Amino acid sequence: MSITKGRSVTISDVAQTAGVSRAAVSKVIRNAYGVSPAMRERVEAAIGELGYRPSVAARALRGSSYRLGLEIPHVSARFMTQIMEGAKQAVAGTPYQLVLAPAHGPEYDTLESLADGLVDGIIAISPLVDPAWLEDLGRRIPVVMLGRHDHPTGYDTVVGDDIGGTRAIMTHLFDLGHRRIAHLTEPEAVTRPGSGTPHAVRLETYRTVMTEAGLADLIQIARREDVPDLARAATADLLARPEPPTAIVAGHDDIAMGVLAEIAATGRHGEIAVTGYDNTDLAAHPLIDLTSVDQQGMEMGAQAATMLLERLQGRTEPRRYRATATLQVRGSSVRSAG
Amino acid sequence: MSITKGRSVTISDVAQTAGVSRAAVSKVIRNAYGVSPAMRERVEAAIGELGYRPSVAARALRGSSYRLGLEIPHVSARFMTQIMEGAKQAVAGTPYQLVLAPAHGPEYDTLESLADGLVDGIIAISPLVDPAWLEDLGRRIPVVMLGRHDHPTGYDTVVGDDIGGTRAIMTHLFDLGHRRIAHLTEPEAVTRPGSGTPHAVRLETYRTVMTEAGLADLIQIARREDVPDLARAATADLLARPEPPTAIVAGHDDIAMGVLAEIAATGRHGEIAVTGYDNTDLAAHPLIDLTSVDQQGMEMGAQAATMLLERLQGRTEPRRYRATATLQVRGSSVRSAG
DNA sequence: CGCATCTTTTGAAACGTTTCGAAATCGCCC
DNA sequence: GGGCGATTTCGAAACGTTTCAAAAGATGCG
Structure with missing residues (x-):
């Protein structure tokens, strides 16, 4: 050479x-x-x-660039690394190359800039973009969306079983004797009811399950602001309330880490049940030992990539992959003291 | 619109x-x-x-694509997310867009594929590539390398103070009374003496410091294999030796997590001093509480991006940025029992 | 008012591929 | 050996920009 x-x-x-x-x-x-x-x-x-x-540029101009784009809202979110890893595996061995596009600010820009001829297809994790806009994007270029609970016609979706996963958590906590269960989730924008984002569904399910159990008046919802570290502050808020929860259901493992941090920092480690979501590698760590829902992030990433490749082969009818969610019970979900 | x-x-x-x-x-x-x-x-x-x-393709063909490429060997390594975050910040507000290219297999391929007209400049974290080859790459396209201790002429470098950081750790452990200090590092390929990779330098510094302290015969080196989880296995090996270490210096925080995991799993949490490197967000977590060296990963990423932008403005003489390393003492570096 | 000097606008030639129809070459059979 | 398909090769026209020299249009000055 x-x-x-x-x-x-x-x-x-x-x-x-x-x-x-x-x-x-x-x-x-x-x-x-x-x-x-x-x-x-x-x-x-x-x-x-x-x-x-x-030259990729010349090729792209003429036809295809042999590049697939994966848009990611938060590069440092642990769940994203599962997705990336899975997508990377699935793309390996094909003539395509995976490139990641970290979103900075509005996801529209990042997606547009990918669609501007850089890549032949797009995998996106963009809870906030408008479905109609996405349909339109899908008309220009093959698209697979992760974490969309709607049923689009112009692109594929890969989605977890957020209802099942959340229900599993709630049942588990009820079994442990908890009633005063709080939910600590993402900022408003990402959890708007009916928006169909994973966190909106989890929140809604939490509400539903609490209500079904006759605990509607014990519903407590807290949100962290956008900076990851603020999960601690939100936890502090929760714990300072007149009737503090005995269990905190975090929207995902990264949030749960903040919850655990705050609880540990105030010397109450093990006194309050905590659960996460995504079953990231941290959850399995003996010092964290976090009960979490495994929704096979790597598999989701791999499926997304595979579906995108299929579309590039010519498939046009939309497909949807739904990952299973299984509860991983660990030490952090302690029995209720009450 | x-x-x-x-x-x-x-x-x-x-x-x-x-x-x-x-x-x-x-x-x-x-x-x-x-x-x-x-x-x-x-x-x-x-x-x-x-x-x-x-169209990006047409632009790229004609001149520039306004894309900067960041090549990353391991997307899930915590230190990488610091780099990415920093680079993202630095690029924001410029007309450029950051794209990440996860390396799959040999880094040459990933770098080549970036250089094939996709991007206007490259930031790379590729301990394994040949310096001469890089010089050549630098002749074709602006390049900034992270974590290179050599003094290239055709590209810029951003590097940490691996000697200073490692010395700080060792001094700290000596002060705590440790003598039987082991070093758990990356696989052979990344730590070859004289290769100038960060981990090679840390390893060498460990050796030097131990020798200076008259503890040459207590030097113990273990390596994890490529799968992240295997840091636990390596730790188990270390602890099973006839004269097990009282302190373990991990090559970086991710490895340290494995060490802590193994120690905790065997019920000996707090009995063996552990240190990491990179001061990732995990290290600061109360449940982990890991003594680590902060080498300002975000700043390194940001500097790399800035230097690349400078090169695109026309600078041609090589520059080098050296990040400072400061020890963050936390609970994991316990006093020696002996 | 004519000419020189600026400024604004344009046409056409790149950039490095792929693609498509036409040209060339080959093998085969009558 | 001429004719005919099948195969292999080629030339030229795209693809959507940027760039550069030249055309056109203003402006100023004597």
Whole structure:
């Protein structure tokens, strides 16, 4: 493998070196039909000799870039790393390359900028974008959305069983004798009722289950602000209320970490039940030992990537993958003292 | 903002709508010199009406894509998220967009694929690639390398004070009465002596300090295999040795988490001193409470991005940023029992 | 008012691929 | 050996921008 230096080598250089036309080289590198063994060999030799690599830009302009985009709202959220890992695995071995686009500010911009010709398809985790807008995006470029509970026609979805998962948590806590159960979730924007985001569904389910159990008046909801660390502050708030909860259901493991931190910092570790969601690697750590719902993040990421690849193969009817949710009981969900 | 549908709208459409030439539109969208207010207004109106967005592919082919690439070996490593976060912040507000490229397998491929016209510049965290190869890459496209202790001429570097950080840890442990101090680090490939990777330097510094202290025969080195979870296995090995260490210096916080896990799982939490590196958010968690070295990961990411932007502005002489390392003492570094 | 000097606008040529129809070559059979 | 399909190769036209030199239009000055 020779190392390219100076001005980059183009398909014309290869064609010239091999003594064939540009079209011929193009066919060889794409494994297209209709190229004789002799020609293939000469072209490949020239490619090797010159260290030629096709320009993604030129390819993208003409057709496809062989890049898949994964848009992520929060790079540091533990759940996201599961998704990324899964998607990466699924894409490995295909001619496609995965690129991640961290959203900064409004997700629309990030998605647009991906759609602007950088990638051939998009996996997005964007609870806040408008479904109609997404349908439109799906018309321009293949799209798979993660964590959407609606039933779109123009793109695919990968979604967890947020109802089942939340119900499992609640049942578990009831079994442990808890009644005064609070829910600590994400900011308002991400949990708006009817919006169909995972956290909206979890919140709604929490409400429903509490009400079904005749505990409607014990419903307590707290939110963390956008900065991750503020889960601690929200927990402090909860615990300072006149009738503090005996159990806190956190929207996901990262929030639960904040809850555990606050409880531990006030010397009450083990006195209040805490549950998370996503079963991140932290939850399994002996020092954290967090009861959590496993919704197979890696599998979700992998499925999303696979579905996107299918769309690139030509599938047009929408598909949906629904991951199962299973409760992982660990030490953090302590029995109610009452 | 109207929503694009069907075939995408090109610069020609805008030109036609506005009744000007393509070149004129191009100038407007690039804020180039020599466009009258009247024309600017008409063009901008047309852009708005049509919902035009320039094609990245076409731009890239012609000059720049306004994308910066950040290559990351392990998306789930906590330290990486600091870097990403920092780089994201630094790029925000510039006309550039950050894209992340998770390396799968050999980093060469990922870097090449970034250089193939996708991005205008590259930030890389690739301990394993050959310096000469990198110099060559740097000749084709601006490059900033994170965690390189060499002094390249063709690209910039951002590096931590691995010697200082490691010395601070060792001094701290000596002060606590430890002598039998083990080092648990990354696999062989990443710590080869003289390779100049952060972990190679930390390992070397550990060796040096131990030797200086006359404890050369107490040097104990363990490695985790590539799977993150295997830090636990490596710890178990260490603790099963005839003369087990009283303190374990982990290569970074993620490894330290495994060490803590194993120690806790065997019911010996608090009996063995543990230190990490990177001062990730976990280290500060009350339940983890890990002594660690803060090397300002976010700042490193931000500096890397800034330096890359400078290069895109035209700077050519190499620069280097060296982050400071400060020890964060926490509960995990317990006093030696002996 | 004519000419020189600026400024604004334009046309056309890149950039490096893919694609499509046409040209060339080959093998085979009558 | 001429004719005919099938195969292999090629030339040229896209794709959507930017750029550069040149055209056109203002402006100022003598």
